[in-house]
Amino acid sequence: MTQPKAVLLDIEGTTSSIAFVADVLFPYAAKHLERYVTANSEAVAPILADVPGENKVATLLDWMAEDRKATPLKTLQGLIWEQGYADGTLQGHVYPDTPEALHRWYTAGVAIYIYSSGSVAAQKLIFSHSVAGDLTSLLSGYFDTTTGAKREVESYAKISAAIGFDPKEILFVSDVQAEVDAARMAGLGALLIDRNGGPADIHSLAEIRL
Structure with missing residues (x-):
């Protein structure tokens, strides 16, 4: 890859x-x-x-x-x-290895994007009000269902075009096999994560060294 x-x-x-x-x-x-x-x-x-x-x-x-x-x-x-x-009622949950990985990749000059079925506004809220503080300065952009469904190959082609990278220069990480498969079919690198230790490519973002 x-x-x-x-x-x-x-x-x-x-x-x-x-x-x-x-x-x-x-x-x-x-x-x-x-x-x-x-x-x-x-x-x-x-x-x-x-x-x-x-x-x-x-x-x-x-x-x-x-x-x-x-x-x-x-x-x-x-x-x-x-x-x-x-009003402080909610704080966005992130795993401890998430902010560590974001900082590490950002420092290495890797652009970081989010793609979730939750709206872009909701995504920004999780990361700006996270339990680890405001992480949005580490993120380059956000994508949601307005781009397309996460199990559709075309969605990943659109994202590649939007961020201006060749698909093979993008690494997608998800806990859903069908999403990983769709990303791979679009030419992206993709890893399946299972935080419960089940069969997967990785079990933590700490394993991704870029």
């Missing part, structure tokens, strides 16, 4: 705990959804326009329950979480 000039990271299960998203962020958004929509009706109207049904909140809660990767839902969740981070 070509020496990577850029690293593209998934969040859940890769930089951060799946449990943080599932057990902290999602319940927080569900709890505050109706109140937020009511209090910010004018601002959220364009977002709700893309949500079917008469009872938009009910539809959004259903989507949340089934973890649907719908852009309107992800956008709203990000806005709700923004309030929680701002």
Whole structure:
């Protein structure tokens, strides 16, 4: 594999705990959804326009329950979480090896990007209000479902074009085999991470020396 000039990271299960998203962020958004929509009706109207049904909140809660990767839902969740981070209720979880790896790669001149199904706004919140402090200065950019689904080869081709690197110069890391496969089919280097020690290429970001 070509020496990577850029690293593209998934969040859940890769930089951060799946449990943080599932057990902290999602319940927080569900709890505050109706109140937020009511209090910010004018601002959220364009977002709700893309949500079917008469009872938009009910539809959004259903989507949340089934973890649907719908852009309107992800956008709203990000806005709700923004309030929680701002008032200190929420802090973004990152594994201890995550900030260490980010600093190491950044110092080595490697560009670091995030690609997650959570909205770009939500991604920025996790890293700007992380338990390790504000890590956003180490990151060069963010991608979400507006670029395309994470299991589609075309999404990785789009990201390569957007950041201006040849696909083979980009290393993608995810805990989902189908995403790793799609990235590889697009010509990227890709590693499967399993933080529970299961069959995978790596079990920690500390193993990636660039």
